[in-house]
Amino acid sequence: MKYTILVNEGPYQHQASDSAIQFIRAALEKGHEIFRVFFYHDGVNNGTRLTVPPADDRLIQKAWSELAEKHGLDLVICIAAAQRRGIMDADEAKRQGMDANNIAPGFRISGLGQLVEGGIQSDRLVVFGD
Amino acid sequence: MAMLHIVNKSPFERVAFDSCLTHANAGDSIIMIEDAVVGAVDGSSFSGKVKAAMADKTVYVLGADLAARGLDGKAMDGIVSVDYAGFVDLTANNDTTQSWL
Numbered sequence: 001m002k003y004t005i006l007v008n009e010g011p012y013q014h015q016a017s018d019s020a021i022q023f024i025r026a027a028l029e030k031g032h033e034i035f036r037v038f039f040y041h042d043g044v045n046n047g048t049r050l051t052v053p054p055a056d057d058r059l060i061q062k063a064w065s066e067l068a069e070k071h072g073l074d075l076v077i078c079i080a081a082a083q084r085r086g087i088m089d090a091d092e093a094k095r096q097g098m099d100a101n102n103i104a105p106g107f108r109i110s111g112l113g114q115l116v117e118g119g120i121q122s123d124r125l126v127v128f129g130d
Numbered sequence: 131m132a133m134l135h136i137v138n139k140s141p142f143e144r145v146a147f148d149s150c151l152t153h154a155n156a157g158d159s160i161i162m163i164e165d166a167v168v169g170a171v172d173g174s175s176f177s178g179k180v181k182a183a184m185a186d187k188t189v190y191v192l193g194a195d196l197a198a199r200g201l202d203g204k205a206m207d208g209i210v211s212v213d214y215a216g217f218v219d220l221t222a223n224n225d226t227t228q229s230w231l
Contacts, residue, residue: 001222008231015164015195016138022194026214032222124221126136127229 002033004118008129010042011060012053017046020128021063028071036074036118037064039107043129044082047075049104061104068106075107076114132157134224138164138231141176146230151179156186159220161212163192170196170205177206184208192217 005024009016024034039046051061068075077087086102089109093101103109119125135154141147147162147169154160160183162169169180170191183189193211196202205211212220221227 003221014138019138019163022214023217027218030215030218032218124227126221126227127231128138129229129231 001124002035002122003027004035004115004122004125005037006115006118006125006127006129007037007039007043007046008041008127010045011051012057013042014130016043016128016130017060017064018058021060021067023126023128024067024073034071034073035122036076036114038076038078038115038118039081040078040112040115041081041129042085044077044085044087047077047082047104047107048087048102050102065104065106073106077103077107077109078115079109079111082109131225132159132223134158134220134227135160136227136229137162137166137169138229140165141169141179142174147176148179150228150230151183154183154187159188159190159224161190161192161217161220163195163217165199167191167196167199167201170209171201172204172206180209181206190216190220 005020007020011017046064067073088098088101089103090101135150137147137150139146147166169176190210190212191205193213
Protein backbone atom coordinates (compact mmCIF):
# COMPACT_ATOMS: atom_id res chain seq x y z
CA MET A 1 0.00 0.00 0.00
CA LYS A 2 1.17 3.53 -0.79
CA TYR A 3 1.33 6.10 2.03
CA THR A 4 1.82 9.83 2.31
CA ILE A 5 2.64 11.07 5.82
CA LEU A 6 1.89 14.59 7.01
CA VAL A 7 3.90 15.97 9.95
CA ASN A 8 2.44 19.15 11.47
CA GLU A 9 4.48 19.47 14.66
CA GLY A 10 8.07 20.43 15.32
CA PRO A 11 10.60 18.03 16.80
CA TYR A 12 10.90 17.86 20.62
CA GLN A 13 7.52 19.58 21.06
CA HIS A 14 5.45 16.54 21.98
CA GLN A 15 5.85 13.24 20.18
CA ALA A 16 4.52 13.65 16.63
CA SER A 17 7.88 13.44 14.83
CA ASP A 18 8.90 10.38 16.87
CA SER A 19 5.55 8.71 16.18
CA ALA A 20 5.79 9.45 12.46
CA ILE A 21 9.34 8.04 12.25
CA GLN A 22 8.34 4.85 14.09
CA PHE A 23 5.23 4.48 11.94
CA ILE A 24 7.25 4.88 8.72
CA ARG A 25 9.86 2.35 9.87
CA ALA A 26 7.12 -0.18 10.65
CA ALA A 27 5.35 0.49 7.35
CA LEU A 28 8.55 0.04 5.33
CA GLU A 29 9.33 -3.15 7.23
CA LYS A 30 5.93 -4.48 6.17
CA GLY A 31 6.70 -3.74 2.53
CA HIS A 32 4.52 -0.66 2.16
CA GLU A 33 5.67 2.27 0.06
CA ILE A 34 6.12 5.77 1.50
CA PHE A 35 5.29 8.02 -1.45
CA ARG A 36 6.11 11.24 0.38
CA VAL A 37 6.50 12.82 3.82
CA PHE A 38 5.20 16.38 3.89
CA PHE A 39 6.23 18.79 6.66
CA TYR A 40 3.79 21.61 7.35
CA HIS A 41 3.37 24.30 10.02
CA ASP A 42 5.98 23.82 12.81
CA GLY A 43 6.75 20.43 11.23
CA VAL A 44 9.19 22.23 8.91
CA ASN A 45 11.56 22.53 11.89
CA ASN A 46 12.32 18.81 11.45
CA GLY A 47 14.38 19.80 8.42
CA THR A 48 17.11 22.08 9.77
CA ARG A 49 20.55 20.49 9.90
CA LEU A 50 21.63 22.90 12.66
CA THR A 51 19.80 21.11 15.48
CA VAL A 52 22.17 20.02 18.25
CA PRO A 53 20.22 18.21 20.99
CA PRO A 54 21.99 17.19 24.23
CA ALA A 55 24.22 14.12 23.88
CA ASP A 56 21.75 11.82 25.69
CA ASP A 57 18.76 12.91 23.60
CA ARG A 58 17.56 11.45 20.31
CA LEU A 59 18.57 13.08 17.02
CA ILE A 60 15.25 13.54 15.25
CA GLN A 61 16.56 15.42 12.21
CA LYS A 62 19.30 12.84 11.71
CA ALA A 63 16.74 10.03 11.94
CA TRP A 64 14.81 11.63 9.09
CA SER A 65 17.90 12.15 6.95
CA GLU A 66 19.03 8.55 7.54
CA LEU A 67 15.58 7.20 6.68
CA ALA A 68 15.58 9.30 3.50
CA GLU A 69 18.99 8.04 2.46
CA LYS A 70 18.31 4.40 3.26
CA HIS A 71 14.86 4.18 1.69
CA GLY A 72 14.90 7.02 -0.84
CA LEU A 73 12.14 8.88 0.98
CA ASP A 74 10.86 12.14 -0.47
CA LEU A 75 10.91 14.60 2.46
CA VAL A 76 9.14 17.79 1.40
CA ILE A 77 9.02 20.99 3.44
CA CYS A 78 6.24 23.52 2.81
CA ILE A 79 7.86 26.66 1.42
CA ALA A 80 5.55 29.24 3.06
CA ALA A 81 5.83 27.55 6.47
CA ALA A 82 9.62 27.29 5.98
CA GLN A 83 10.06 30.95 5.08
CA ARG A 84 8.22 32.02 8.22
CA ARG A 85 10.48 29.86 10.37
CA GLY A 86 13.83 30.48 8.71
CA ILE A 87 14.28 27.12 7.00
CA MET A 88 16.19 27.70 3.74
CA ASP A 89 17.90 25.75 1.03
CA ALA A 90 20.68 27.28 -1.05
CA ASP A 91 18.38 28.56 -3.82
CA GLU A 92 15.93 30.10 -1.40
CA ALA A 93 18.70 31.72 0.67
CA LYS A 94 20.08 33.29 -2.50
CA ARG A 95 16.65 34.47 -3.62
CA GLN A 96 15.98 36.06 -0.23
CA GLY A 97 19.47 37.59 0.02
CA MET A 98 20.37 35.50 3.10
CA ASP A 99 23.96 34.67 4.04
CA ALA A 100 23.36 30.98 4.84
CA ASN A 101 21.06 28.03 4.41
CA ASN A 102 20.19 25.31 6.89
CA ILE A 103 18.23 22.58 5.13
CA ALA A 104 19.13 19.07 6.26
CA PRO A 105 20.23 16.26 3.90
CA GLY A 106 17.35 14.43 2.25
CA PHE A 107 14.87 17.31 2.60
CA ARG A 108 13.64 19.56 -0.18
CA ILE A 109 11.48 22.70 -0.13
CA SER A 110 8.37 22.86 -2.28
CA GLY A 111 4.72 23.90 -2.25
CA LEU A 112 1.43 22.65 -0.84
CA GLY A 113 0.64 21.06 -4.21
CA GLN A 114 3.05 18.32 -3.17
CA LEU A 115 0.78 17.47 -0.23
CA VAL A 116 -2.30 17.45 -2.48
CA GLU A 117 -0.51 15.23 -4.98
CA GLY A 118 0.56 12.93 -2.14
CA GLY A 119 -3.04 12.60 -1.04
CA ILE A 120 -4.18 11.80 -4.58
CA GLN A 121 -1.37 9.40 -5.46
CA SER A 122 -1.39 7.47 -2.18
CA ASP A 123 -3.81 4.92 -0.78
CA ARG A 124 -3.57 6.44 2.68
CA LEU A 125 -2.71 9.84 4.13
CA VAL A 126 -1.74 9.56 7.80
CA VAL A 127 -1.38 12.77 9.83
CA PHE A 128 0.86 13.28 12.85
CA GLY A 129 0.86 16.54 14.76
CA ASP A 130 -0.18 18.69 17.62
CA MET B 131 -16.46 2.67 4.79
CA ALA B 132 -14.65 1.87 7.99
CA MET B 133 -12.49 4.63 9.39
CA LEU B 134 -9.53 4.53 11.75
CA HIS B 135 -9.61 7.42 14.21
CA ILE B 136 -6.19 8.32 15.57
CA VAL B 137 -6.23 10.19 18.88
CA ASN B 138 -2.99 11.60 20.31
CA LYS B 139 -3.96 13.99 23.10
CA SER B 140 -5.15 13.26 26.63
CA PRO B 141 -8.92 13.62 27.07
CA PHE B 142 -8.13 15.75 30.14
CA GLU B 143 -6.09 18.21 28.08
CA ARG B 144 -8.24 18.70 24.98
CA VAL B 145 -11.72 17.90 23.76
CA ALA B 146 -10.43 16.13 20.64
CA PHE B 147 -10.84 12.62 22.12
CA ASP B 148 -14.39 13.45 23.24
CA SER B 149 -15.18 14.87 19.78
CA CYS B 150 -13.81 11.72 18.20
CA LEU B 151 -16.12 9.53 20.28
CA THR B 152 -19.15 11.60 19.35
CA HIS B 153 -18.33 11.52 15.62
CA ALA B 154 -17.08 7.95 15.13
CA ASN B 155 -19.54 5.56 13.51
CA ALA B 156 -20.40 1.99 14.48
CA GLY B 157 -17.82 -0.39 13.01
CA ASP B 158 -15.05 2.23 13.10
CA SER B 159 -11.77 1.72 14.94
CA ILE B 160 -10.11 4.12 17.37
CA ILE B 161 -6.43 4.02 18.33
CA MET B 162 -4.95 5.94 21.25
CA ILE B 163 -1.34 7.01 20.76
CA GLU B 164 0.99 9.43 22.56
CA ASP B 165 -0.72 11.17 25.53
CA ALA B 166 -4.15 9.84 24.50
CA VAL B 167 -3.19 6.48 26.05
CA VAL B 168 -4.24 7.76 29.48
CA GLY B 169 -7.77 7.39 28.13
CA ALA B 170 -7.27 3.62 28.22
CA VAL B 171 -7.05 3.52 32.04
CA ASP B 172 -10.15 2.52 33.99
CA GLY B 173 -11.70 4.56 36.80
CA SER B 174 -11.25 8.04 35.35
CA SER B 175 -13.94 10.61 34.61
CA PHE B 176 -13.49 9.73 30.92
CA SER B 177 -13.32 5.92 31.04
CA GLY B 178 -17.12 5.54 30.89
CA LYS B 179 -17.17 7.20 27.49
CA VAL B 180 -14.48 4.88 26.16
CA LYS B 181 -16.38 1.86 27.53
CA ALA B 182 -19.57 3.07 25.85
CA ALA B 183 -17.70 3.47 22.55
CA MET B 184 -16.54 -0.14 22.76
CA ALA B 185 -20.15 -1.32 22.36
CA ASP B 186 -19.99 -0.84 18.58
CA LYS B 187 -16.40 0.24 17.84
CA THR B 188 -13.03 -1.42 18.36
CA VAL B 189 -10.64 0.52 20.57
CA TYR B 190 -6.87 0.04 20.34
CA VAL B 191 -3.94 1.46 22.25
CA LEU B 192 -0.31 1.77 21.12
CA GLY B 193 1.44 -0.47 23.65
CA ALA B 194 4.78 1.36 23.50
CA ASP B 195 3.18 4.69 24.41
CA LEU B 196 1.20 3.07 27.22
CA ALA B 197 4.37 1.48 28.63
CA ALA B 198 6.33 4.74 28.26
CA ARG B 199 3.87 6.35 30.67
CA GLY B 200 4.07 3.57 33.25
CA LEU B 201 0.59 2.32 32.36
CA ASP B 202 1.51 -1.11 31.02
CA GLY B 203 -1.23 -3.60 31.88
CA LYS B 204 -3.55 -0.85 33.09
CA ALA B 205 -5.73 -0.62 29.98
CA MET B 206 -9.38 -1.50 30.39
CA ASP B 207 -10.60 -4.94 29.38
CA GLY B 208 -11.59 -4.99 25.74
CA ILE B 209 -8.98 -2.47 24.60
CA VAL B 210 -6.57 -4.11 22.17
CA SER B 211 -2.86 -3.28 22.59
CA VAL B 212 -0.89 -3.09 19.33
CA ASP B 213 2.70 -2.31 18.35
CA TYR B 214 3.69 0.02 15.49
CA ALA B 215 3.29 -2.83 12.99
CA GLY B 216 -0.25 -3.33 14.29
CA PHE B 217 -0.85 0.41 13.97
CA VAL B 218 0.25 0.25 10.32
CA ASP B 219 -2.08 -2.73 9.75
CA LEU B 220 -4.99 -0.71 11.16
CA THR B 221 -4.33 2.13 8.70
CA ALA B 222 -4.17 -0.37 5.84
CA ASN B 223 -7.24 -2.39 6.86
CA ASN B 224 -9.50 0.63 7.31
CA ASP B 225 -10.63 2.55 4.23
CA THR B 226 -9.46 5.88 5.58
CA THR B 227 -7.88 7.52 8.63
CA GLN B 228 -8.70 10.62 10.66
CA SER B 229 -6.20 12.15 13.07
CA TRP B 230 -7.91 14.10 15.84
CA LEU B 231 -5.30 16.80 16.39
